[in-house]
Structures are given as C-alpha cells and as structure tokens.
Amino acid sequence: MRASWVSPLIAMGFVVCWSSGFVGGRLATEADTPVLSLFAWRFLLASLLVAVWWRLIGGARLALRDVRREMAVGSLTMGGYLLGVILALEHGVSTGVAALITALQPxxxxxxxxxxLGERLSARGWAGMAVAT
Structure with a gap:
C-alpha cells in the first residue's frame, strides 16, 4: 500500500467508527450486552487499529513511560467520555440527544x-468552533 493512501483510509475508517458509535452503543444496550464488556472491546479494537496505523506510517518507537502516560490520558479523556455515553444510552437517553450533547461539549x-478560568477565545477560535460544531 502506498503511503499516500494510508492517511485517507485511516480518516475514512475513523469517520465510520466514530459515527457508528452512538448507534452501535444503542443496539448493544438494547441487546442486553454488558456495558463494560462493550466498552472494553471497543477500546481494544481502537488501540489495535492505532497500533497498526502507527506502524504503517513509520512512527517513532515510544519509551514505556510515554506509552503509560498516553494510556492514562486516553483512558481518562476518551474512556471517561465514551463510558458516560454508553451508560447514558443504557439508561434510555436517545442516540440523537447523546450525540448532540457530546458535539456541544467543546x-x-x-x-x-x-x-x-479567565481564558478568552479569539474571534478566529470562535469561528473554528462554529465550523467544528
């Protein structure tokens, strides 16, 4: 596979995985799939995909302390967020409402x-926020 195709393929895969997460979460909770099991499998699959992507692009070898730090940050940020979404879906929040709330968080x-915090966003930052939301 040529390197010029790797990034677009990864981007398309990311969009498909991300956009199907809410619907997949709803289907899994309706099928009485254990929430933590679903969460763990999704996290494992994402980790494996990132590892393959990292090898394909020839990413630098990371020190063990860097890997641990990245795992901790990823678990707290994305893990906490995704677990909250899956638990909300399990308790009856609609997928549309869950997607809207998470899209408006930034x-x-x-x-x-x-x-x-006394941190002001510039006009350019607000414009970027409007485009992203």
Missing part, C-alpha cells in the same frame, strides 16, 4: 473557560 467548554 463549545460549552470554550464558553465557560472565559468566566471560570
């Missing part, structure tokens, strides 16, 4: 960063 964080 906008909410940017809006609250000013009053709570």
């Amino acid at each position: 906008l909410l964080a940017a809006a609250l960063a000013g009053p709570w």
